[in-house]
Amino acid sequence: MAGNGTIAIIGGTGKLGAAIARRLAKAGRTVVIGSRSAESASAKATELGFGLTGMSNADAAQAGDVVIVTVPFDAQDATLADIRPHVAGKLVVDTTVPLVPPKVMRVQMPAEGSAAVRTQKALGEGVRIASAFHSVAGHKLITDRDIECDVLVFGDDKADRQIVVELADAMGLRGVHGGALVNSAAAEALTSVLIFINKTYQVDGAGIRITGDLIPPAA
Amino acid sequence: MAGNGTIAIIGGTGKLGAAIARRLAKAGRTVVIGSRSAESASAKATELGFGLTGMSNADAAQAGDVVIVTVPFDAQDATLADIRPHVAGKLVVDTTVPLVPPKVMRVQMPAEGSAAVRTQKALGEGVRIASAFHSVAGHKLITDRDIECDVLVFGDDKADRQIVVELADAMGLRGVHGGALVNSAAAEALTSVLIFINKTYQVDGAGIRITGDLIPPAA
Numbered sequence: 128m129a130g131n132g133t134i135a136i137i138g139g140t141g142k143l144g145a146a147i148a149r150r151l152a153k154a155g156r157t158v159v160i161g162s163r164s165a166e167s168a169s170a171k172a173t174e175l176g177f178g179l180t181g182m183s184n185a186d187a188a189q190a191g192d193v194v195i196v197t198v199p200f201d202a203q204d205a206t207l208a209d210i211r212p213h214v215a216g217k218l219v220v221d222t223t224v225p226l227v228p229p230k231v232m233r234v235q236m237p238a239e240g241s242a243a244v245r246t247q248k249a250l251g252e253g254v255r256i257a258s259a260f261h262s263v264a265g266h267k268l269i270t271d272r273d274i275e276c277d278v279l280v281f282g283d284d285k286a287d288r289q290i291v292v293e294l295a296d297a298m299g300l301r302g303v304h305g306g307a308l309v310n311s312a313a314a315e316a317l318t319s320v321l322i323f324i325n326k327t328y329q330v331d332g333a334g335i336r337i338t339g340d341l342i343p344p345a346a
Numbered sequence: 347m348a349g350n351g352t353i354a355i356i357g358g359t360g361k362l363g364a365a366i367a368r369r370l371a372k373a374g375r376t377v378v379i380g381s382r383s384a385e386s387a388s389a390k391a392t393e394l395g396f397g398l399t400g401m402s403n404a405d406a407a408q409a410g411d412v413v414i415v416t417v418p419f420d421a422q423d424a425t426l427a428d429i430r431p432h433v434a435g436k437l438v439v440d441t442t443v444p445l446v447p448p449k450v451m452r453v454q455m456p457a458e459g460s461a462a463v464r465t466q467k468a469l470g471e472g473v474r475i476a477s478a479f480h481s482v483a484g485h486k487l488i489t490d491r492d493i494e495c496d497v498l499v500f501g502d503d504k505a506d507r508q509i510v511v512e513l514a515d516a517m518g519l520r521g522v523h524g525g526a527l528v529n530s531a532a533a534e535a536l537t538s539v540l541i542f543i544n545k546t547y548q549v550d551g552a553g554i555r556i557t558g559d560l561i562p563p564a565a
Contacts, residue, residue, distance in 0.1 A: 234529045240455065275557040279539065306542035310453045313539045316532035320498065321556075323525035328560035336555040337540075338494040341547035 134294070135191025136160045137184045137198065137210055140171040142265035143222060144197035149269060150298035152177035161187025163209075188213035193290065195220040197260075200227070200242060207249040215253050218287050220294075221246040221311075222260040224318040232323040234316045243281060243311035257282030257291045261314040262321055263300065264332030276334030279305035279314045303337050304344070353513070354410025355379045356403045356417065356429055359390040361484035362441060363416035368488060369517035371396035380406025382428075407432035412509065414439040416479075419446070419461060426468040433473050437506050439513075440465040440530075441479040443537040451542040453535045462500060462530035476501030476510045480533040481540055482519065483551030495553030498524035498533045522556050523563070 136148040139160025152158040152175070160175075161184035162168035168181030188194050188210035194217055198206045203223050210219075223242035227235045239245040243258035250256065259280040267274050278295035280302050282288045288304050295302030305314065317335065324333045355367040358379025371377040371394070379394075380403035381387035387400030407413050407429035413436055417425045422442050429438075442461035446454045458464040462477035469475065478499040486493050497514035499521050501507040507523050514521030524533065536554065543552045 232529075233526055234459075234531050236455075236459065236531065240453075303543065304546050305539045306546075307452055310451075310535070310539050310542065312453045312455065313532065313535035316529070316535055320524045320529050320532045323529065324522065324556060324558075324560070327523050327525075327563050328558075330558035330560055333556050333558040333560070336557055337543060337552050338555055339543075339547075339549035339552040341543070341549055341552070344546050 132192030133157045133159060133190055135187040135194045137187060137194060137196045137206060138162065138202070139181070139187070139197065140167050141197055141199075142269070143260065143263070144195070145171060145175060146265045146268035147195060147197060147260065147298065148179055149175045149177060151294065152179050154297040156297065159187050159190050161185070184209050185213060191217065193218045193220065193294070195222065195260075196246070197222045200225045203242065203246070204249065207246060211250055214250060216255070218255045218257060218290060219246070219250060220260075220291055221256060221258040223258075224261050224315050226319065232319055232326065234319045236312060236316060240309060241312040241315050243308050243315070247308060255282075255284060255287050256308055257287050258308065258311040258314070259291050259295065259302070261311075261318050262334055264334065267332045268298070274300060274334065275336065276300060277337050278302045281305045281308050281311040281314070283308050303341065351411030352376045352378060352409055354406040354413045356406060356413060356415045356425060357381065357421070358400070358406070358416065359386050360416055360418075361488070362479065362482070363414070364390060364394060365484045365487035366414060366416060366479065366517065367398055368394045368396060370513065371398050373516040375516065378406045378409050380404070403428050404432060410436065412437045412439065412513075414441065414479075415465070416441045419444045422461065422465070423468065426465060430469055433469060435472060435474070437474045437476060437509060438465070438469060439479075439510055440475060440477040442477075443480050443534050445538065451538055451545065453538045455531060455535060459528060460531040460534050462527050462534070466527060474501075474503060474506050475527055476506050477527065477530040477533070478510045478514065478521070480530075480537050481553055483553065486551045487517070493519060493553065494555065495519060496556050497521045498556075500524045500527050500530040500533070502527050522560065
């Protein structure tokens with residue numbers, strides 16, 4: 128069992144979830160994927176390979192030491208209710224972007240300020256929350272190609288952020304500490320901007336890079 | 347008179363304002379800088395050179411065809427009240443980042459959702475609003491060196507955004523259309539993240555690049 132124990136991907140049959148699962152499993156991590164339907168999750172795990180196994184979201188949350196939630200914004204509430212009994216004391220990494228169709232190119236933040244803070248409120252203070260992977264295009268991440276995109280990682284605990292930074296690095300991306308969980312608003316909002324840029328500039332999945340010479344902090 | 351007529355920089359004695367004024371004047375644009383004190387503005391204009399002239403913020407707003415507002419968040423209300431009588435029908439480019447000291451590394455968005463939307467409300471619907479230049483480090487922009495930073499430009503009118511994109515390009519940066527004015531929240535929030543990254547990774551002015559092959563839209 129490498130690194131951070133078992134990593135559970137909630138919503139792992141979706142585009143982003145499957146891509147994260149595949150990259151982490153390929154990097155040698157122990158990964159399980161969850162879905163509302165255990166059968167769908169199993170089928171997707173078999174399709175993805177790399178030793179992945181599929182199960183219900185609740186079972187995946189139970190199995191995971193780190194739990195990455197990759198469901199659309201409108202499925203957030205129901206999904207968090209499903210996993211809540213199984214994540215006490217664990218690190219939950221929220222990837223939710225508060226897109227509100229049909230105007231997905233328009234920033235529309237929730238009343239809580241960000242989806243990540245909304246997740247913290249839904250799961251309660253006994254759960255450690257980080258957020259990341261907002262700006263990565265799932266259809267690129269599912270491939271083996273190099274992706275020119277940094278992953279901003281937010282969370283109130285530096286050690287928890289560092290776990291996620293290392294997961295991003297293991298996936299061939301660059302994880303960058305972005306500060307407190309409330310700062311997640313920046314990356315979440317940026318996703319609508321990137322969708323606008325994709326359309327306006329005919330880009331196949333625009334991303335971001337932080338420029339400047341970053342010297343990683345001591346652990 | 348090149349390009350977009352006279353460009354007025356409100357708060358042009360500040361770090362960001364002076365840097366924008368200098369780069370645009372150096373690029374051959376007609377630029378005036380305003381300050382609360384006309385004397386300070388004149389002195390700064392002389393110091394910066396490149397044919398810049400200084401005056402009060404109100405006079406600069408009156409002289410400008412495009413009016414760029416570069417004042418700190420806590421000076422926004424007073425400054426907008428000063429220039430409001432002089433900007434009807436003009437394009438006002440807001441650069442305000444809603445930093446709330448002492449916690450400037452923490453995203454704290456205003457109730458309106460963004461400083462740019464706040465500016466739109468303060469100046470009224472008769473004024474064209476765009477926002478840009480949130481993520482550029484003034485102390486780097488004031489020099490002649492190349493800066494690795496894109497400038498996201500927001501506004502509800504494409505032609506107005508294009509004017510600002512071209513100003514960014516003229517300054518040696520890359521302007522990128524970022525969509526509706528409400529999307530300004532993304533770049534404004536990102537500034538707190540970049541300040542956090544500067545501190546955490548010992549960076550001298552982190553910026554952002556949009557990755558992917560951007561094909562500029564037809565005018």
